[in-house]
Amino acid sequence: MEPLLPEQLCRRCDPQTLGFATTAEVTETVEIVDQARAIDAVKFGIAIKRPGFNLFVLGEPGSGRHAAVRRLLEARAGTEPIPVDLCYVNNFDEPNRPRLLQLPTGRGTRLRADMQQFVPELAKAITAAFESDEYRVRVEAIQEEFKEKEEGALRELGQASAEVGIALLRTPHGFVFAPIKGEETMSSEEFQALSDEEKERYGKLMEEYGERLQKLMHQFPRWRREMQARLKEVSRDTMRFAVGHLVEELKEHYKDLANVSEFLEQVLQDVVDSAEELREQSRSEGDASGVVVGGSLPLARYQVNLLVDHSATEAAPVVTEDNPIYPNLVGRVDHVAHMGMLVTNFTMIMAGALHHANGGYLVLDAEKLLSQPYAWEGLKRALKSRQVRIESLGQVYGLMSTLSLDPEPMPLAVKVVLVGERLVYYLLKEYDPEFDDLFKVAADFEDEVVRDAGNTRRYAEFIATLARQDGLLPLDAGAVARVIEHASRLADDAERLSAATSRIRDLMVEADHLAGEANHVTIAAEDIKSALAARCHRADRLREAGDQQILRGMRLIDVAGSHAGQVNGLAVFDLGEYRFGHPVRITATARIGEGEVVDVERESELGGSIHSKGVLILTSFLAARYARSLPLSLNASLVFEQSYGPVEGDSASLAELCALLSALSGVPIRQSVAVTGSVNQFGNVQAIGGVNEKIEGFFDICAARGLSGEQGVVIPAANVIHLMLREDVVAACAGGRFRVWAVADVDQAIELLTGVPAGVPNEKGEVPERSMNYLVATQLAELSALRQTYGSAAQGKRRKHKRDE
Numbered sequence: 001m002e003p004l005l006p007e008q009l010c011r012r013c014d015p016q017t018l019g020f021a022t023t024a025e026v027t028e029t030v031e032i033v034d035q036a037r038a039i040d041a042v043k044f045g046i047a048i049k050r051p052g053f054n055l056f057v058l059g060e061p062g063s064g065r066h067a068a069v070r071r072l073l074e075a076r077a078g079t080e081p082i083p084v085d086l087c088y089v090n091n092f093d094e095p096n097r098p099r100l101l102q103l104p105t106g107r108g109t110r111l112r113a114d115m116q117q118f119v120p121e122l123a124k125a126i127t128a129a130f131e132s133d134e135y136r137v138r139v140e141a142i143q144e145e146f147k148e149k150e151e152g153a154l155r156e157l158g159q160a161s162a163e164v165g166i167a168l169l170r171t172p173h174g175f176v177f178a179p180i181k182g183e184e185t186m187s188s189e190e191f192q193a194l195s196d197e198e199k200e201r202y203g204k205l206m207e208e209y210g211e212r213l214q215k216l217m218h219q220f221p222r223w224r225r226e227m228q229a230r231l232k233e234v235s236r237d238t239m240r241f242a243v244g245h246l247v248e249e250l251k252e253h254y255k256d257l258a259n260v261s262e263f264l265e266q267v268l269q270d271v272v273d274s275a276e277e278l279r280e281q282s283r284s285e286g287d288a289s290g291v292v293v294g295g296s297l298p299l300a301r302y303q304v305n306l307l308v309d310h311s312a313t314e315a316a317p318v319v320t321e322d323n324p325i326y327p328n329l330v331g332r333v334d335h336v337a338h339m340g341m342l343v344t345n346f347t348m349i350m351a352g353a354l355h356h357a358n359g360g361y362l363v364l365d366a367e368k369l370l371s372q373p374y375a376w377e378g379l380k381r382a383l384k385s386r387q388v389r390i391e392s393l394g395q396v397y398g399l400m401s402t403l404s405l406d407p408e409p410m411p412l413a414v415k416v417v418l419v420g421e422r423l424v425y426y427l428l429k430e431y432d433p434e435f436d437d438l439f440k441v442a443a444d445f446e447d448e449v450v451r452d453a454g455n456t457r458r459y460a461e462f463i464a465t466l467a468r469q470d471g472l473l474p475l476d477a478g479a480v481a482r483v484i485e486h487a488s489r490l491a492d493d494a495e496r497l498s499a500a501t502s503r504i505r506d507l508m509v510e511a512d513h514l515a516g517e518a519n520h521v522t523i524a525a526e527d528i529k530s531a532l533a534a535r536c537h538r539a540d541r542l543r544e545a546g547d548q549q550i551l552r553g554m555r556l557i558d559v560a561g562s563h564a565g566q567v568n569g570l571a572v573f574d575l576g577e578y579r580f581g582h583p584v585r586i587t588a589t590a591r592i593g594e595g596e597v598v599d600v601e602r603e604s605e606l607g608g609s610i611h612s613k614g615v616l617i618l619t620s621f622l623a624a625r626y627a628r629s630l631p632l633s634l635n636a637s638l639v640f641e642q643s644y645g646p647v648e649g650d651s652a653s654l655a656e657l658c659a660l661l662s663a664l665s666g667v668p669i670r671q672s673v674a675v676t677g678s679v680n681q682f683g684n685v686q687a688i689g690g691v692n693e694k695i696e697g698f699f700d701i702c703a704a705r706g707l708s709g710e711q712g713v714v715i716p717a718a719n720v721i722h723l724m725l726r727e728d729v730v731a732a733c734a735g736g737r738f739r740v741w742a743v744a745d746v747d748q749a750i751e752l753l754t755g756v757p758a759g760v761p762n763e764k765g766e767v768p769e770r771s772m773n774y775l776v777a778t779q780l781a782e783l784s785a786l787r788q789t790y791g792s793a794a795q796g797k798r799r800k801h802k803r804d805e
Contacts, residue, residue, distance in 0.1 A: 001752055003712060003739035009725045011494035013456065013484045015477035022522050023464035024474040032068050033458045033497070034449035042069055045441035046076050046361065046415060051386065052440050054416040056366070058425050059445035064501030065419055066320075066363070068445070073318045073361045073417070080316035083359025086308040087111065088349050088407055089263055090301045092270045098305075098346035100408040101259050106311040111260060112304040114250055119299045121246055122271065129242035130235075138234050146227040153216055161209045166202065168213070175213055177206040236272045243271050267302050300347060307331075307351045308358070317360035321353040324369045326378050329353050331390040333405050349407055354379075354388045357414050366420025366428075379416070383438050386412045448491040448498050451484075459484055459497055466505050467523075472512040478525035483507065486532065489692065489724040503577075507531055539578035543697075546582050551704055555642050557583050558671035559702050559711055565589060565663030567753065568674035569640070569655035570698060570713070571647075572690035581690060581697025583674050585641040586652060588659035592783045592790075593635020595623065597660070600639035601647045614650030618657040620681045621746075625773075626780045633787035634780060636660055650678040651688035654716075658750050665775035669753045672708065674698040677716040683746040687718035692725055699729050699738055707732060712739030714749050747773075 020026055032039060038057075045055040059065045085108025087101040103111060129135060154175075158168035167180045178185045179202045191199070247268040254260035310317075321328060331352035335342040353362055369375050374393055382388050387409040418439065425442065428435040449455055460480050467475055475483070483504060490498035498504070508523070510531040515523045549555045557568060569586040572579055599615040601607030607615075615638060623632045638656050640647055654677035662669045676694050677685045695713045702711040720742050732738040743749045747758030750772050759771025767773045 001741055001743070001748060003733070003741050004720065004723075006730050006734040008720055009723050009730045009733055009740060010485070010727075011451075011488065011724065013481035015481040017453070018457065018460050018477045018480060020460075020477060022474040022476050023460075023467050023480065026461055026464035028465045028468055029458075029461045032064075033462055033499070034455050035068070035445055035499075038443045038445040039068075039072070041441060041443035042072050043076075045417075045443065046073060048441075052383075052437050054383065054439045055418065055441050055443060056425050056428075056439045057417060057419045057443045057445065058422045059419075060421065060447050060500065062502030063445055063447065063499045065445050067501070069417060069419065069443075070318060070320070070363065073363070074315070077316035077318050077360055078314075080360070082310050082313050083316065085109070085306065085310055086351070086355060086358075086410060088305040088307055088346050090346055091408075092266050092301075095345075096405055098349065098405060098407045099263070100410055101263065101304075103257065103260065105313065107254075107257070107260075108304075108306045109309055109311045111254070112306045114253065115302055115304045118246060118250065119302055122243060122302065123299055125242045125246065126239070129238045132238075135234070135238050139231060142227060142230050142234065146223055149223060150220060153219075157209065157212060157216060161205075164205050164209075166205050166209060168209075175217075177209050177213075179206075239272050240268075244268065247271075270301075300345075303347060305347045305349055307349065308355050315360075317357050318363070319353055319357035319360065320363040322365075322368075324353070324364050324375050324379075325372045326374045326393060327352065329375055330378050330382060330388055331355055333390060333392065333407070344405060346405065346407070349390060349405065352388070352390070354382055354412060354414060355410060358388075358410065359413055361415045361417060363417045363419065366418045366424050369418070370424070380434055380438060382412055383416065384434070385409075388412050446499055448493065448496040451488060451493075451495050451497045455497060456484060459487065463504070463508070466501070467508060467512075470505065470509065470512075472508055473515055473520065473523050475508070475511075475523040476525070479511065479523045479528050482525045482528040485724065486528070492689065492692065492724075493722050494724050495721050507535075510535065536578070539575065540580060542573065542575070543580040543582070547700060547704065550583070550701055556585055557701060559705050560708065561671050562668035563671060564666055564668045565659055566671070567655045567659040567662070567669050568671060568698065569652045570674050570676040570694035571652070572693050572697075574690075579690060579693050581693035581695070583698050583701060584643060584652075586638070586655050586659050587641055588636060588638050588656065588663040590634050590636045590660065590663045590779075592633060592786050594787075595627075595632035595634065597622070597634075597636045597638065600637055601643070606643065606645065606647055608646060608648030610650050611647050611652070614653035614678055615656065617650075617681055618653050618660070618679060621657065621679060621683055622660070622780075624681060625683065626777050627784075630781060630784045631787065632780065633784040634664070636663070649688075651676050651690075653678045654685055654714075654746065654749055657746055658753055661746075661750055661772060661776055662754065664779045665756075665772055666779075667754045667756050667772060667775065670710070670755070672702075672711040673714060673753055674712075675714045675749060675753065677714070677719075677743070677749070679746055685716045685718075685743050685745055685749065687716050687722070691715055691719040691722050695723075695740060696726055696729055699732065702738065703728075703732070707737040709737050712741060714741045714743055714752055717742040717744045 038059075042055065042057070045053060055069075057065050057069055082105045084102045084104060085106065087103060087108050088098045089101055091097050091099045101108075101111075154168065161168050161177060162180065165180055166177045167185055169176050169178055169185070179191060180186065181190060191202075194202075247264050251261055251264050254264065327350075329352045331354075332350050333344055334348040334350060335344045336348075353364075364379075369379065389409040390405075390407045392404065416439075422444070428439075449459075463475065463480050463483055467473070484497065486507065487497040487500075487504060488494050490500055490503060507528065511523050511527040514530050514534070515527040518527070520527065546555075550557045559568075565588045567586050568583045570581055571584050572581050597615060597619040599607055599612055602612045602615070626632075638660065640652075655675040657679055658669065658675060674694075676688055676691065678688055679685055695715070698711075698713050702708075723740075725740075729738065733740060741752055743752065747760075750756075751758050754772065756775075757768070757771045759767035759773035761767050761773075767777070
């Protein structure tokens, strides 16, 4: 079998086909390369304005989903109206339930400024009104009137009592009655000298007038309350006269907004009703924070808390919340410490992302959202109720009983876009019954795109756009071609290009750094190669350590000679951003038995389920091909030598089968060749992953020991389209120093490994003598005959033993 040609080992990108010398000549583009399905889904999701039609954008991290979706959202938002401003104001009837005002765009800023100006003017107006001569005269007149009324009543009572011989006296302890004689009150001696009848008469008079005095004293508080009511009415009139024009001027500015006019009317009514309290407040320095403390009524109660200001907004909002904790989503009410207490008011209500995005679009990272306590539940509650209620977690879950603010909920009209991995989407779809009702549109971005002429050109434009956006040096055509080739390598497919935008950008940034250090005016292909080499060097400590163990003989791997029942398999280590392959020795032994193939990795609990499945499949292949008409009478063992960690995957099943066929036939396998691939029950070789890394891993060992021209790797024919090998591997193959073969079935593989024909059955099902299939079938037939012989002898002994009994 002929090895693959050099051009089959790596699909190069010709810089001449790109149509430019450097990316400086390329016009910046916002076109997304070959993501039509996902783009159509996003456009549909953002266009339909129905409840529940929120978006979930699926794809791998670093694929540029966020940037692509944001561009689409911003383009759509530019055609949509700017949402209203949101303000919270004091609720004068229920101060713990602030009112929400929705104002046309830009009017919220004006209202806040007007009320900020109104508050100091109000303080000045209050001070001036209560210090005016008119107010003082009216107050003094009322006070004098009630003072005269009290004194007149007492005077009348005193005159009436004097006419009957008793005087009304004012003492430090209050009013008392005493008998009089002439113009003077009687002394104790004079009173004692009176007759008993006179004493009794004076006693009854003092008791009678004492009752009249008591009734009069009971009237005094009522008169004082009447006086206070009249004084309050004077204050109200004074306040209405002093402040009314200020409020009327404001109402004139907002006569087209009924909710603002209503608020201003309530402000005026509260100012009038709270005249005396505001008078005292205006005299004090007040609380600069505007916090309601100890029952005081600061002038800040008339200010406006501008929650969301769209005065500088030119389109519907597109908000991305990078830290989607519960308060950042639904808002919060802040508190300040005052005299050992936490206090708050409506001016400390803070907006959340839902408030800022209302009337537009909110983009959230699904993994971040789900990792925050109660954030997912809070978002769902808002979307289901179509309103945002600002509550602390303590209020929501009944963890606190203290009285706090309960702001009026905001009506919600927002399109939420979740961006996450496919696993997260399908887990939510399976386990959250509310998910389907809230996120009805899924946009699945491809991980890789077809590498054809059109997409290659668009990918080059995309590379040019990334370079311009990041302020990098222009890339020449050779560098762009090398980046495109690397994109195919990332996709593990010569006919595909990776959509991993972040990894492409990182490579370009590293190449730009190297080009800058070399004083290049453009990024050349050599800069891209150097960046890739440097990246590999930073990450390949483990690969180098593993290769050294092989080269120093601590791990047994041969790249020359031949050995029966032993083959070089290939494995891949995945370290996230870096993958590398390395050879592993696989051995097989066979003996008489009951048709069992023992997977040592599985028995030692190191083998994964997929690897075990591969061993069971090759066992089934043996039985189907070689033991259709006789019992499969072998006991075989398969093992990954010097493997001390988990083994998973079925990519070694072809190598294991070849080792087992070699052990059965006794034909040695070339150790200069490594094998990878999986097999099915019919012996067909199937594609595997990491084919490039596996080939390069075996090549590195062979190169370190010296390339002989006999070394190479056997891969599945289905993997040829995935080959994007390093330049040094391709060069070695072109020079005949290394080879890569592609096989479609196990017969082709075993012929390459042993040099012995597999043997094709004729019309009678017979295979040529000395072929691999002949040798294996013959050996299995011998094992079956031996098993039957031993079985018959054992059965005869059992019968004889039974007769003797």
